[in-house]
Every structure is written in structure tokens, then in C-alpha cells.
Amino acid sequence: MTDSATTSATTGGSTGDDTTLRVLSTSDLAGLEISLADVIATVEGAYRTLHAGASDNPRKLTVTPEDGHSVSYAMLGRDGSRDVVAVKTSYKHGLDKGRAEQHYYTTLTLYDDVSGLPVAMMDCARVGSLRTPAVSALLARECVAPGARSALVIGTGTQGRLALPFLLTALPQFDRLLLAGSHPAGIAAVRQELRAHFPDREVELVTDLRTAAGDADVILATAGGHTRAAVEAGWLRPGALTILVGHGLAPSTLHRADRIVATSEAQMRVTGTDMADAAGRLPAVDTELPAVIAGITAGRRSPRERIFAYNSGLVVTDIALGHRFAQLAIAEGRGERVSLWR
Structure with a gap:
């Protein structure tokens, strides 16, 4: 990895098994401590790497029905400072209704581009909220x-x-x-x-x-x-x-x-x-x-x-912050391994 503040995504978390995926739920991420200054620094670093040309942030894909009751996004990106590739999806339903009746789901799936192994799939709500x-x-x-x-x-x-x-x-x-x-x-x-x-x-x-x-x-x-x-x-x-x-x-x-x-x-x-x-x-x-x-x-x-x-x-900021959360969660042994590719 080229980011000295960030250890390999697989350190302490990967068993070298490419048939399983670590899933980090809302509750797994809720208890992780991270300062606001840390969040700002992580996001700022992602912008710097993007501007330097080391990261990739393609335009997002959007799907919405004619009546506008829902909206979906898909975003693919690569963080060059962490050598991490990720896909983010976002789906919101009930835009024509009140807040209490709406449904919102967003996920982030991270892959280590050095080892070639998956890092984690996580609920991306807290990442986005920060x-x-x-x-x-x-x-x-x-x-x-x-x-x-x-x-x-x-x-x-x-x-x-x-x-x-x-x-x-x-x-x-x-x-x-x-x-x-x-x-x-x-x-x-x-x-x-x-x-x-x-x-x-x-x-x-x-x-x-x-x-x-x-x-x-x-x-x-x-x-x-x-x-x-x-x-x-x-x-x-x-x-x-x-x-x-x-x-x-x-x-x-x-x-x-x-x-x-x-x-x-x-x-x-x-x-x-x-x-x-x-x-x-x-x-x-x-x-x-x-x-x-x-x-x-x-x-x-x-x-x-x-x-x-x-x-x-920009998905590169989600990747940077999501990877930071994944590291913290892996260090604490959080999440569940799912045999997805077996």
C-alpha cells in the first residue's frame, strides 16, 4: 500500500480464503469509534489522490422510473492510495411518500487490489452519513x-x-x-x-x-x-x-x-x-x-x-472511509464470514 497511515486491508482480517466474504452489518459499524477530524482527513486524502490521477472515479449510473417513486445508483471506483477497488449501490424507494414510509438501502463492497481478495461488504449508511x-x-x-x-x-x-x-x-x-x-x-x-x-x-x-x-x-x-x-x-x-x-x-x-x-x-x-x-x-x-x-x-x-x-x-471518498471502517472492524473481529463463492 502507498498510504503509510493505512495497513493492508487483509492484515488481521483475511484468511487467504477467496470463497468467503466478510459482511459488516449496521450494528457492526455502529460501535466503531472514529473522530470527526479523522473522517475529514480521510476524505481530504481521497480527493488529493484523485486529483493526482492515482484513483479512478467513473460517472455514476442512475435508474429511476417515470413516476419518480424510487431512485437507484451504482458507482465503481478505485482508491490508488490504498489499492482498493469497490462497488457502491444505493436504492431509495418511496420518494413520493413521507420520510417514515421510505426505504433506503446502500452497500459498499471492497476488494484488495494487491492480494486480489475481498475485504468486506458493508452497510454504507454510516459511511455516507459521515x-x-x-x-x-x-x-x-x-x-x-x-x-x-x-x-x-x-x-x-x-x-x-x-x-x-x-x-x-x-x-x-x-x-x-x-x-x-x-x-x-x-x-x-x-x-x-x-x-x-x-x-x-x-x-x-x-x-x-x-x-x-x-x-x-x-x-x-x-x-x-x-x-x-x-x-x-x-x-x-x-x-x-x-x-x-x-x-x-x-x-x-x-x-x-x-x-x-x-x-x-x-x-x-x-x-x-x-x-x-x-x-x-x-x-x-x-x-x-x-x-x-x-x-x-x-x-x-x-x-x-x-x-x-x-x-x-464521489465513490472514492466512500471507498477511503469504508476501508477505514473495515480496518477498524477487522481489528476488533467484527462481522460475519459468508461462504459466497463456494
């Missing part, structure tokens, strides 16, 4: 205006609950934390998650979205598809950074932005079609996050420009 806010934190770190201190999170689902802890890990100077949400349980969960990581910080619940958006230096839109929240470009202060993770921003924030940054322009054109204009068009991206992290381009060019950032998942 990877995505880590990417938002990196976007904020690279694109935030000088002197920024206030952040608004829209939505109280999984991504909304982790948005502020990750943001504060990357930008600890933020001292005004705003939240726009309507679900009492979700609001309580956001506050609980923040206290768990930053017990000295408090979040302020807002009811006037327009005023809150105008007060915020950074807006993280993490709401689900049924949200009525839609921040308009005209509400934003000079220098504002908007980061789209789920929903909560109107298309004007993209089309009227002074600068557009995406994790991947190709991915944005697959998953960001709801932000298209009346003619079905999306504007060109000015730069991508891997190039910004590598220091090739700037995330921000001037203090007053309004920046729109699109956070879409």
Missing part, C-alpha cells in the same frame, strides 16, 4: 469568506444533524449557529449531536428563513425533498456561501452565483437536475473541489463574491 458532512466542511473551509462567523443549516435529517459538528471541526471560529427545521424530534437530535461534540455551543432555531439566510455567512441546505424551504439568491448577503447537500435552496442561488464550485461537475449534471433553469440547463462549474484542495485553483477569489457549492458523492 462522508457527506465532511465534504461540506471541506467546501466551507476552502470557499468561506474572510471573517465569516455565522452558519445556517436547513433540515434536521441525518445530514442536518451532523452538519454543524463537522463545520465546527473545520472552522472552529464560527460562533453563531442557526437552524431551520420543523420536526421536533429532528431539532432535538441536532442539538444533541452538537452537544456531544461541542458541549459549549448552542444552536438557535429560526422561524424567518429569509432573515436567517440574510444573516448567514454559510448556508448548508440538507433538507429532504418534501421541504418548503427555498432560499433565493436575492436573500443572500455579499460573500455568502451556499452549499447544497439535499434541498433548501432555490435554483436562483446557483444561476445567480458569482462562482460555482462542485465536487464533480459530471455528477452535478446527473443528480442536480432539480436546479436547472426553465430551459432545463445548468450553468458551467468554475472549479471542482479536488483541484481546490490540491491548490491548483482557488475556492474563493474575492471576499464579496457569492459562491454556490454543490456537494455530490
Whole structure:
């Protein structure tokens, strides 16, 4: 392996038997300890390796029925720093229903490209729940205006609950934390998650979205598809950074932005079609996050420009973080071996 911080995926975990597969369940992964800083560093490393040309991240495949009640993704990639190949699948059903009636399944299968042996198949939900806010934190770190201190999170689902802890890990100077949400349980969960990581910080619940958006230096839109929240470009202060993770921003924030940054322009054109204009068009991206992290381009060019950032998942970040989890799980003897190829 070329990553000195990462031992071989088979160390302590493989028996040299290519007929079995280690399966790591939701509960196997839930108890593993990993710091937010570790997650951010792992994701950042994956971007650096990708930009260096050592990793492969082909465009994702998407399938959805005409009525839009479900969506499926398949992503194949290779992490060159770990010599790991992986396939991620994602299937969500019930997009036309409430959150409680929806079904969501996502898996990640990892293979060691040195030994040729499978590493593990795992539930990818926790990987995704950590990877995505880590990417938002990196976007904020690279694109935030000088002197920024206030952040608004829209939505109280999984991504909304982790948005502020990750943001504060990357930008600890933020001292005004705003939240726009309507679900009492979700609001309580956001506050609980923040206290768990930053017990000295408090979040302020807002009811006037327009005023809150105008007060915020950074807006993280993490709401689900049924949200009525839609921040308009005209509400934003000079220098504002908007980061789209789920929903909560109107298309004007993209089309009227002074600068557009995406994790991947190709991915944005697959998953960001709801932000298209009346003619079905999306504007060109000015730069991508891997190039910004590598220091090739700037995330921000001037203090007053309004920046729109699109956070879409790249499978190389799932591979890096999933492999990190697999190592931790294997070291603790977690998971079940299944005779899949016998």
C-alpha cells in the first residue's frame, strides 16, 4: 500500500480464503469509534489522490422510473492510495411518500487490489452519513469568506444533524449557529449531536428563513425533498456561501452565483437536475473541489463574491472511509464470514 497511515486491508482480517466474504452489518459499524477530524482527513486524502490521477472515479449510473417513486445508483471506483477497488449501490424507494414510509438501502463492497481478495461488504449508511458532512466542511473551509462567523443549516435529517459538528471541526471560529427545521424530534437530535461534540455551543432555531439566510455567512441546505424551504439568491448577503447537500435552496442561488464550485461537475449534471433553469440547463462549474484542495485553483477569489457549492458523492471518498471502517472492524473481529463463492 502507498498510504503509510493505512495497513493492508487483509492484515488481521483475511484468511487467504477467496470463497468467503466478510459482511459488516449496521450494528457492526455502529460501535466503531472514529473522530470527526479523522473522517475529514480521510476524505481530504481521497480527493488529493484523485486529483493526482492515482484513483479512478467513473460517472455514476442512475435508474429511476417515470413516476419518480424510487431512485437507484451504482458507482465503481478505485482508491490508488490504498489499492482498493469497490462497488457502491444505493436504492431509495418511496420518494413520493413521507420520510417514515421510505426505504433506503446502500452497500459498499471492497476488494484488495494487491492480494486480489475481498475485504468486506458493508452497510454504507454510516459511511455516507459521515462522508457527506465532511465534504461540506471541506467546501466551507476552502470557499468561506474572510471573517465569516455565522452558519445556517436547513433540515434536521441525518445530514442536518451532523452538519454543524463537522463545520465546527473545520472552522472552529464560527460562533453563531442557526437552524431551520420543523420536526421536533429532528431539532432535538441536532442539538444533541452538537452537544456531544461541542458541549459549549448552542444552536438557535429560526422561524424567518429569509432573515436567517440574510444573516448567514454559510448556508448548508440538507433538507429532504418534501421541504418548503427555498432560499433565493436575492436573500443572500455579499460573500455568502451556499452549499447544497439535499434541498433548501432555490435554483436562483446557483444561476445567480458569482462562482460555482462542485465536487464533480459530471455528477452535478446527473443528480442536480432539480436546479436547472426553465430551459432545463445548468450553468458551467468554475472549479471542482479536488483541484481546490490540491491548490491548483482557488475556492474563493474575492471576499464579496457569492459562491454556490454543490456537494455530490464521489465513490472514492466512500471507498477511503469504508476501508477505514473495515480496518477498524477487522481489528476488533467484527462481522460475519459468508461462504459466497463456494
